[in-house]
Amino acid sequence: MIASTVWTKDMLFEGRSGSGHTFTFDGAPAHTGGPSPMEVVLTALCGCTSVDVVSILHKKREPLTRLTVSATAEQASEPPRVFTRIKLLYHIEGAVSKKAAEDAVALSKNKYCSVSKMLEETAEIEFVIEYSGGPNNSPNAESEPGA
Numbered sequence: 001m002i003a004s005t006v007w008t009k010d011m012l013f014e015g016r017s018g019s020g021h022t023f024t025f026d027g028a029p030a031h032t033g034g035p036s037p038m039e040v041v042l043t044a045l046c047g048c049t050s051v052d053v054v055s056i057l058h059k060k061r062e063p064l065t066r067l068t069v070s071a072t073a074e075q076a077s078e079p080p081r082v083f084t085r086i087k088l089l090y091h092i093e094g095a096v097s098k099k100a101a102e103d104a105v106a107l108s109k110n111k112y113c114s115v116s117k118m119l120e121e122t123a124e125i126e127f128v129i130e131y132s133g134g135p136n137n138s139p140n141a142e143s144e145p146g147a
Contacts, residue, residue: 015040038081041119042071048115049088052108057096060104065094065133073123083123090129101129 002018011027012034024034035043046069057064067090074085092101105127109116116125 038075038083041115042073042083042086045086045113045115045119046071046088048113049090049105049108052112053090053101053104056104056107057100060100062096062100063094064092064096067092083119085126086119086123087126087128090127092129092131093133095133096131098131101131105129 003016005013005015005025007013008024010033013025013027015023015025023040025037025040026033027036031039050067050069053069054064054067057067070089070091072087072089073083075081076084090101090105109125109127119125
């Protein structure tokens with residue numbers, strides 16, 4: 001895997017992935033020209049675990065209709081400002097069984113999500129599942145995988 005950045009002006013940088021995609025990083029405090037590098041890392045965590053969970057639920061033939069993974073994070077107060085605590089919230093829609101959802105999130109957490117595995121070296125990561133719209137789930141029920 002390869003990636004690069006090129007400084008374009010001020011605190012703006014063009015990132016390029018090995019697959020040819022480009023995006024803008026903004027290192028200025030307001031981040032008006034694009035996300036900060038740490039925001040991209042947090043978004044990558046959401047993306048990585050989302051890919052895992054959708055793939056696993058599809059393989060289990062679960063009727064997932066929508067998945068939203070959101071994250072909130074705390075950072076160290078002094079440089080390097082690594083993440084110290086992250087809460088991932090999985091909002092699962094469809095008639096997905098609670099067990100299948102919990103198993104999928106647990107597999108992502110414990111085996112497949114490389115971004116999560118890297119970040120857990122410095123951050124405590126909490127995984128919370130929220131359900132809506134399924135006969136096997138009560139609306140707004142929450143659980144943690146493996147609990």
